[in-house]
Amino acid sequence: MDTTSNWRDEVQPAFRQRFFNNILHNLQLGHPPESFDEILEFHKIAHSIEQKSYAGATSQAEYVMQIACKMVLMEKAREREWRDYFCPDSRQRIVYKIMKLLKRHLDVTDPEGSQELWRIAERFEEKIFSKADTETDYLRKITIKMHKMENTPRRSH
Structure with a gap:
């Protein structure tokens, strides 16, 4: 007797709907829909993810695992995307604060030295940001x- 397809008979529609809703919610966390067309597109994507997981699974446990893995992947993608939404002005303010801190510790007064400190501050910030x-x-x-x-002793040239 083939038991690989019997598990689908026992899955309640409400169970699958919960997964669909979770996928949809996860999709919209990173990109809140701005139009009705985007809402429809998110629904299509969520339905496709749920349907492919359901159709490709050989057991209910595998179905649940596939959905869980896809949710984790969406979360990881959203974590990477945070940079796209981080305000460039905020980064510039941080670079400016780093530069001021460096200036206080390094006694730089000439314009060339200030430009070099600015480049150092930008690289420092970029390294942490990336x-x-x-x-x-x-x-x-x-x-x-x-x-x-700030807690490092001041150095003079």
Whole structure:
């Protein structure tokens, strides 16, 4: 007797609907729909993800696992996308604060030295920005690094 397809007979529509709703919610977290067409598109995508997982699974456990894995992938993608929505002005303010902190510690007064400090501050910020997993992680790392710099004894040339 083939038991691979029997599991589908026992899955209630409400169970599948819950997965669809969770997928839809997860999709919309990263990109809130701005039009009715976008809402429809999200519904199509969520339906496709749920349907392909359901059709491709050989058991209910595999179906649940496939949905869970896809939800994790969506979460990871959303974490990467946070950079797209982070305000460039905020980054410039952070670079400016880093530069001020560097200036206080390095006694730089000439324009060339200030330009070099600005480039150093930009590279420093960019390195942290590109390695951070989330906006919170970025802000935490910047705060920790700046705090360490503030507590470092001042150096003079």
